[in-house]
Amino acid sequence: MSTTTSVPTPASPAPAAHAAGSGSPRRNHHSKAARKQTWIALAFVAPSLFGFAVFYLWPTIRGIYISFTDYDVFTSPVFTGLANYARLFSDETFANSARATILYVLINILLQTTLALGLAVLMHRLTQSTFVRSIVILPYLIANVVVALVWFWMLDFQIGIVNQGIQWLGGNAIAFFGDETWAIPTIALVNTWRHLGYTALLIFAGLQTIPKDVYEAARTEGASEWQMFWRITVPLLRPVLALVLVITMIGSFQVFDTVAVTTSGGPADATRVIQYYIFDLAFQRLDFGYASAVSVVLLVVLAIIAAVQLRLTRANESDLN
Amino acid sequence: MTTVQKTRPRVRPPLGKIFAWIAMGAFMLITIFPFYWMLRTALSNGALLATDPSSLLPVDFTFGAFERVLGIATTEEAQAQGGSGASLNFWGYLFNSVIVATAITAGQVFFGALAAYAFARLRWPGRNAVFFLFLLALMVPPIFTQLPNFLLMRDLGLINTYAGIVLPFFFMTPFAIFFLRQFFMGISTEVEEAARLDGAGNIRIFFRVILPMSSGPLATLAILQYIQAWNEYFWPLLVGSDESVRVLTVALGVFRSQTPQGQPDWAGMMAAALLAALPILLIFVIFSRKIVNSIGFSGIK
Numbered sequence: 376m377s378t379t380t381s382v383p384t385p386a387s388p389a390p391a392a393h394a395a396g397s398g399s400p401r402r403n404h405h406s407k408a409a410r411k412q413t414w415i416a417l418a419f420v421a422p423s424l425f426g427f428a429v430f431y432l433w434p435t436i437r438g439i440y441i442s443f444t445d446y447d448v449f450t451s452p453v454f455t456g457l458a459n460y461a462r463l464f465s466d467e468t469f470a471n472s473a474r475a476t477i478l479y480v481l482i483n484i485l486l487q488t489t490l491a492l493g494l495a496v497l498m499h500r501l502t503q504s505t506f507v508r509s510i511v512i513l514p515y516l517i518a519n520v521v522v523a524l525v526w527f528w529m530l531d532f533q534i535g536i537v538n539q540g541i542q543w544l545g546g547n548a549i550a551f552f553g554d555e556t557w558a559i560p561t562i563a564l565v566n567t568w569r570h571l572g573y574t575a576l577l578i579f580a581g582l583q584t585i586p587k588d589v590y591e592a593a594r595t596e597g598a599s600e601w602q603m604f605w606r607i608t609v610p611l612l613r614p615v616l617a618l619v620l621v622i623t624m625i626g627s628f629q630v631f632d633t634v635a636v637t638t639s640g641g642p643a644d645a646t647r648v649i650q651y652y653i654f655d656l657a658f659q660r661l662d663f664g665y666a667s668a669v670s671v672v673l674l675v676v677l678a679i680i681a682a683v684q685l686r687l688t689r690a691n692e693s694d695l696n
Numbered sequence: 697m698t699t700v701q702k703t704r705p706r707v708r709p710p711l712g713k714i715f716a717w718i719a720m721g722a723f724m725l726i727t728i729f730p731f732y733w734m735l736r737t738a739l740s741n742g743a744l745l746a747t748d749p750s751s752l753l754p755v756d757f758t759f760g761a762f763e764r765v766l767g768i769a770t771t772e773e774a775q776a777q778g779g780s781g782a783s784l785n786f787w788g789y790l791f792n793s794v795i796v797a798t799a800i801t802a803g804q805v806f807f808g809a810l811a812a813y814a815f816a817r818l819r820w821p822g823r824n825a826v827f828f829l830f831l832l833a834l835m836v837p838p839i840f841t842q843l844p845n846f847l848l849m850r851d852l853g854l855i856n857t858y859a860g861i862v863l864p865f866f867f868m869t870p871f872a873i874f875f876l877r878q879f880f881m882g883i884s885t886e887v888e889e890a891a892r893l894d895g896a897g898n899i900r901i902f903f904r905v906i907l908p909m910s911s912g913p914l915a916t917l918a919i920l921q922y923i924q925a926w927n928e929y930f931w932p933l934l935v936g937s938d939e940s941v942r943v944l945t946v947a948l949g950v951f952r953s954q955t956p957q958g959q960p961d962w963a964g965m966m967a968a969a970l971l972a973a974l975p976i977l978l979i980f981v982i983f984s985r986k987i988v989n990s991i992g993f994s995g996i997k
Contacts (some may be wrong), residue, residue, distance in 0.1 A: 426867025
């Protein structure tokens with residue numbers, strides 16, 4: 376801009392013509408600069424674009440292709456059309472692992488969202504202390520594997536502290552990881568423990584966007600804490616809750632680490648969740664084609680959830696504005 | 697209005713507040729207790745754990761579990777305290793974890809910053825389209841790309857190498873780009889204009905102006921990505937199960953599966969788990985404020 380020193384010709388009859396005259400060199404300069412900026416931008420994005428193409432885009436295409444083949448990893452894939460997908464319908468183990476996963480997801484989101492909402496509201500109403508928030512987030516920073524081991528030990532049937540407590544209270548010891556009905560809820564509980572604080576802090580951040588005077592106005596009119604929670608907090612928090620729900624759900628569908636470390640899919644396939652099943656198919660049974668087909672199903676399910684979330688949050692965006 | 701406000705907080709909330717604090721205390725206790733229990737068990741004599749399983753203090757206090765995890769104890773000592781006697785190459789795994797997490801973090805932060813700057817501040821055709829693609833990448837579940845990525849690594853001969861574990865995370869993670877883009881967009885353009893008037897180009901501006909100004913968010917991002925890389929289990933399990941490149945999370949899984957029969961070496965396992973989490977606990981103690989504050993910033997909007 377500073378270089379376009381248009382010489383002011385006093386004789387110039389019309390200012391419009393003058394402007395038009397200086398316009399062309401300026402645009403030229405502009406497009407040159409723009410082209411330069413494009414090259415710089417491409418150089419800046421190049422490493423990420425490379426990573427995206429090689430480790431996201433290409434494997435996605437390849438994964439979809441493999442799902443239409445019979446592939447044992449050692450010989451080249453043989454195209455089999457929809458055979459893998461047809462197999463899904465008669466595969467009892469797949470149906471079972473879908474059930475286990477859905478049960479896990481339901482328990483997880485229900486527990487995690489309600490507890491996290493409670494914890495977030497408690498923090499919001501009681502303290503702004505960073506110390507409290509730090510403690511709350513701590514489990515989320517610890518590796519799944521470590522968390523799984525600790526709870527595997529604490530929930531041990533014979534000498535785990537939790538069963539010691541249950542027996543001390545007069546109950547019977549529970550085989551948390553060894554009982555078919557308990558295994559999935561137990562794994563959901565362990566992961567709830569790890570993710571609760573993170574979810575609570577997400578909700579807490581949402582709570583802080585609600586103006587304080589809304590509560591004050593309600594209080595002057597004699598509303599109780601309980602009423603304020605249901606009439607103000609929950610409605611205004613809906614977009615955040617929708618987001619949290621989806622984050623939790625998408626994460627829950629991919630549960631693997633805890634299962635791999637504790638039950639390895641047992642007892643009697645009770646915890647053979649979908650990602651563990653995919654892992655098992657691909658690396659234990661070397662059935663990459665079918666494993667890919669199962670993961671395509673997972674991809675589609677998660678895409679649907681994400682799409683629904685997008686619509687939900689859009690519909691709710693105007694709540695506070 | 698004033699009367700209502702004055703009487704309400706004095707008469708009603710105290711009881712409610714007490715219950716609220718009790719609930720809060722319960723949350724905190726449940727959060728903290730497993731960490732204490734890890735420490736309590738790790739400081740116990742593994743062979744005697746079963747004799748007093750509900751003791752709140754370590755059973756027969758000893759550093760034996762830590763010693764056998766770190767390879768200081770002899771086989772006999774280890775077995776006397778309930779260990780398997782198998783050697784555990786803890787320092788090797790620690791080294792591998794540090795190499796892998798550091799490399800991943802360095803790549804993600806640097807390349808993420810470059811891309812974020814291009815998205816936030818530069819004008820170029822296709823910017824929005826590429827950004828949308830990256831957004832889609834966030835939606836693809838890792839398991840879906842990791843099967844084909846495993847094949848790619850095998851074809852490249854990178855199974856059981858550091859490169860194989862690091863590369864898929866190294867060049868790009870959508871999160872890093874979104875996180876930094878958000879911050880870069882908030883930097884006032886005047887700063888850049890001033891530098892531009894001094895004759896600085898985009899590259900100079902990025903390295904001399906933008907990066908130094910963003911040291912806070914860059915550090916936060918580095919901490920978050922380091923923790924995540926440190927905790928990663930699935931991918932290193934697929935491509936890095938060999939002893940020479942095995943990271944701590946994978947090693948813990950192996951340790952756990954090595955004692956399936958009889959009484960597992962709980963004390964040793966807890967000592968190993970605690971040591972594996974120790975670097976993260978240290979990061980947490982030093983940077984907890986940064987981590988906590990980043991969640992409101994990055995999680996929503």
